[in-house]
Amino acid sequence: MQRELINRARELLADGTVDRVLGWQAGQFAYDITPAVFTDAGELEAHFVYNEFCADNLSKYLIKESEKEGKVLAFLKPCDTYSFNQLVTEHRIRREHVYVIGVESYGKADVEKLRARGISGITGVETVSGMLKVHTMYGDESVPLNEVMLDRCLTCKSKKHVVYDELIGEDGDVVADSGRFDMVEKLERMTAKERFSFWQGELSRCIRCNACRNVCPACTCENCVFDNPGSGLQNRAARDNFEEKLFHIIRAYHVAGRCTDCGECSRVCPEHIPLHLLNRKFIKDFNELYGPFQAGEVSGQMSPMCAYTETADPEASVVRKGGAE
């Protein structure tokens, strides 16, 4: 897969279709993948990586990249294409400056799950006949990919590329029974007190590093409310037990109706807070109250937060009807 991607990128660079390539490269360690921009064949050959650790959503980087002169080639996984469409809808990405190649992805590996199995000294990874082959300094290990996948990939909503100029690999389908709302439903069935203690336990671990905000493809304001020194919320540790809740409610609220459920927030959280549950609660509410909606499915669609109807909308008291206190 990686070979095909490099070859195609080299071709497109050589014939002048694109000027730059947005992809992934290894960081300090092989599992420590970081997005990167490549400008020539030499760089691509030396550093370009595409494997089961390439979980980063590249769409957010296209905001800055597509503002520049010339055209950029972007490799997008199915989940990234949803974010891409959403950002095009919001006029944040200049579509004509991007050449999108859809790449197939059957789930990305979680290095912590590999570590939990006692695999260390990882130097590389590849899929060989359905098994994840992990190269380590102590020899190769083979594990089934679905046992070490990122949590977000276990509840993947779609393997379909919703936008691309060309495709490498196969296009998949929307997963109808992803079970991604199961945990939200489980929480909804709890009493208010149980939910409160669940979230107290999760959110009080927040160190307010802002990684969830920084990685989120929907959270892209130039001036963020959390950077405002007058807000009392500026980047710092919480001073009281409400502040982290306020931060996370507002963070999720600001992307409500625009969140494509790519799951990056939970992936990057150093404290493993299940932040995607807040986003999924909003998605589930939109689906149930205002009709099915998937952000980024097509470009140009209106956010359900703005698309009110005069007579069909339920009153806010609908909230009180669900769930015990």
Place this chain on the structure above:
Amino acid sequence: MSVMEKTAAARQAEWKPKIIAFCCNWCSYGGADLAGTNRLSYPANVKIIRVPCSCRVNPMFILRAFQKGADGVIVCGCHPGDCHYSTGNYHARRRMTMLFSMLSFLGVESARTRVEWVSAAEGARFKAVMDSFVEDITRLGPNERLEDLRCKEN
């Protein structure tokens, strides 16, 4: 009984809910005014904040009110179809529904938040709404799940 416990018990007994009401300038604030001129008394623990339109209420305002010690927050606007700006209350309705649903998801009792439509001609309705809201909050007791603990004495 220690001194600490006594003060806590005493405080519990004399506790009165703090209610913040965001009222739109054109309808609900007029409704509150009418209640006043009609000599209808509504509970004194309701603190009214006048806003140009119910859709002016940023979700942050509501969270801030709770953070600063409110026990309940109510948003009042014009009846659907009567908004001074045509569509403000329709926006407010969706926004507040989503926010309140999230608060409930985080374990805040859903009766602590409410949206009501009160027109400028409904002084009596304003009083009735506030009476029932204060009653609900009094039954729920002090808001412990969403407040700034720094403001509390021990």
